[in-house]
Amino acid sequence: VWSQYEEAPVEEVVPVLEEKERTTNYKPVFVTEITDELHFYVQDVETGTQLEKLMENMRSEIAGHPPVEGSYAPRRGDYCIAKFVDGEWYRARVEKVESPARVHIFYIDYGNKETLPSTRLGTLPPAFSTRILPAQAIEYKFAFIQVPQDDDARADAVDSVVRDIQNTQCLLNVEHLGPSCPHVTLQFADSKGDVGLGLVKEGLVMVEARKEKQFQKVITEYLNAQELAKTNRLNLWRYGDFRADDADEFGYSR
Structure with missing residues (x-):
């Protein structure tokens, strides 16, 4: 039965790699x-106008209900509000807590970092969380x-x-x-x-x-x-x- 059998040649399939072009979309x-x-x-x-509107509304709410100094206990990874050197409040994230006097924070909408006492921090109101507007x-x-x-x-x-x-x-x-x-x-x-x-x-x-x-x-x-x-x-x-x-x-x- 197998005396005249010839195995069919196997065709080698060489994958063709598609050359990727550099895309520019500034x-x-x-x-x-x-x-x-x-x-x-x-x-x-x-999204700049969305951030401006959020900051305006957040500061208005904070002015009407300012955080009680010293009432906020920061924890690493928490989102909070932080009072910058210009006296304004910004959204921030706690990166490290050395002591109540030294809390390392990251301003999530601007990218700068600062070390502040916890008295210059407060709870981020839910209406202005990262779920409402991402960092x-x-x-x-x-x-x-x-x-x-x-x-x-x-x-x-x-x-x-x-x-x-x-x-x-x-x-x-x-x-x-x-x-x-x-x-x-x-x-x-x-x-x-x-x-x-x-x-x-x-x-x-x-x-x-x-x-x-x-x-x-x-x-x-x-x-x-x-x-x-x-x-x-x-x-x-x-x-x-x-x-x-x-x-x-x-x-x-x-």
Whole structure:
């Protein structure tokens, strides 16, 4: 029965990987805070009026029924209200309680942090909870760049970004996801100039040379800007390419 049997050849199916294109969909945001690690927090411009209305109504209610000083017992993870240095109340989250005199809080709509006594905190009224309006400060990180590990060099980069974009409107595009927050490119609202690329041109940061095909055009632009910054010995490159021999010694890594 099997003397004339021939096994049919197995056709090898090679999966065709669809090349992903870089997508750009820049949306207007308002930059509220820059962190020491060069992350930043933004508010979505489209929901800005909702936040303004919520803050107005919340402060009106608090003015009519002010919290009794010292009556609030903060617990880690709680949402609360906190009185900022300007004397106004804002929504916040308790991050750590050292003592009644030292409570670490995070302003959920702006991204800044502060350490306050519990006497400047109060219960967040339910009508203004995150179920009514989610926290408006969203954390992002610049795509395609590496922030210097050296404290002074990193501080120079942070200072530049604070001067250029804090408390201003910009345009934001999500490039890819990261372990802690999305990585994005940010443009100045007026000139459409790339903020991250500007940092590279000034020699304040290094380029993260990613391998994904969809990013190669923008990565090439960043690398060309980095080479020019090296040639002109700007900031990080003032003594040449430190990464060649002394990267470990100066706290840098490729």
